[in-house]
Amino acid sequence: MGDHLRTKDDQKAKLAEVLKVLAEIKGVKHAFYLTVDMRDGVADIERRYPAIGPLTVHNDGVREAVKRKHVACIIKDGGFRAPPRATVQLVDEDGAIIGKEILPGETIRPAEREKAIFLGKDFVIFASRGRGKGARFVLPPVPFKEIEEIPGVRNVCSSSPSTAGDLFIRKGMGLDDDPKLASILIGFDLSP
Numbered sequence: 538m539g540d541h542l543r544t545k546d547d548q549k550a551k552l553a554e555v556l557k558v559l560a561e562i563k564g565v566k567h568a569f570y571l572t573v574d575m576r577d578g579v580a581d582i583e584r585r586y587p588a589i590g591p592l593t594v595h596n597d598g599v600r601e602a603v604k605r606k607h608v609a610c611i612i613k614d615g616g617f618r619a620p621p622r623a624t625v626q627l628v629d630e631d632g633a634i635i636g637k638e639i640l641p642g643e644t645i646r647p648a649e650r651e652k653a654i655f656l657g658k659d660f661v662i663f664a665s666r667g668r669g670k671g672a673r674f675v676l677p678p679v680p681f682k683e684i685e686e687i688p689g690v691r692n693v694c695s696s697s698p699s700t701a702g703d704l705f706i707r708k709g710m711g712l713d714d715d716p717k718l719a720s721i722l723i724g725f726d727l728s729p
Contacts, residue, residue: 551689551727552607558683559609559723564617566718567710571608575709579603579702579722586699589674598624598678598696602724605692609684609723610706620679624697627662630671636662681723692726 552570559568571579580603583596602608619641627636639645639659652665678694685693698706703720707713 548727551687555607555609555684555687555690555725558687559611562611562617562683564613564615565611566614567610567612567712569610569710571603571610571706571722572709575706576603576608578705578709579698582702582705583699586701592627593673594676594699595673596676596696596699596702598676598694599698599702599722601678601694602696602722605694605724606726607724609725611721611723612707612712612718613721614718621682622679624676624679625660626675626677627672628675629667631667633667634663635667635672636660681721684723684725689728690725691728693723694725695721695723697721 556568556570559565579599583599586594586596588594623638623640625638626634629635636656637660639661645653645661649663649665652663654662654664656662676696678696681693681695684690697703698720704714706720
């Protein structure tokens with residue numbers, strides 16, 4: 538059979554397997570699939586996200602995740618693993634990354650550190666990169682290794698919704714708005 542999912546039962550079993558893998562990750566409190574209405578609602582929220590002063594926010598990761606055939610959501614606590622790469626970037630109008638989230642254990646090279654502006658302990662702006670003109674915050678799609686490793690699952694991407702998107706999802710699922718928890722969307726397709 539290989540990676541091909543020939544029947545609806547095969548697909549249902551694979552979807553159950555994905556949810557089981559997600560639920561067993563350390564720090565995950567809830568794992569579920571978004572309904573079509575929830576997908577549409579969170580996509581609309583992210584599309585209309587208001588600017589932060591002169592900076593706009595583009596949640597490219599959520600926009601990509603909801604394009605996939607299946608969208609799972611996890612609600613996680615502080616015990617969840619760190620992301621594999623930055624989940625927030627500051628990008629200028631030419632597409633140059635002029636700032637980014639600093640992940641736990643990540644260091645900034647000495648040559649970049651000289652012209653770096655640190656915003657708190659987990660975000661840096663590189664004064665020597667790009668022009669800064671037309672800057673916007675971008676939340677890019679991020680890999681999700683635990684799901685990418687499942688045979689028959691492809692086109693995986695993940696991202697965190699905005700605070701408004703997170704609240705919309707939690708309300709839709711009847712979950713409390715606990716500020717110690719956060720959501721991540723994981724979009725994926727199954728092999729035909």
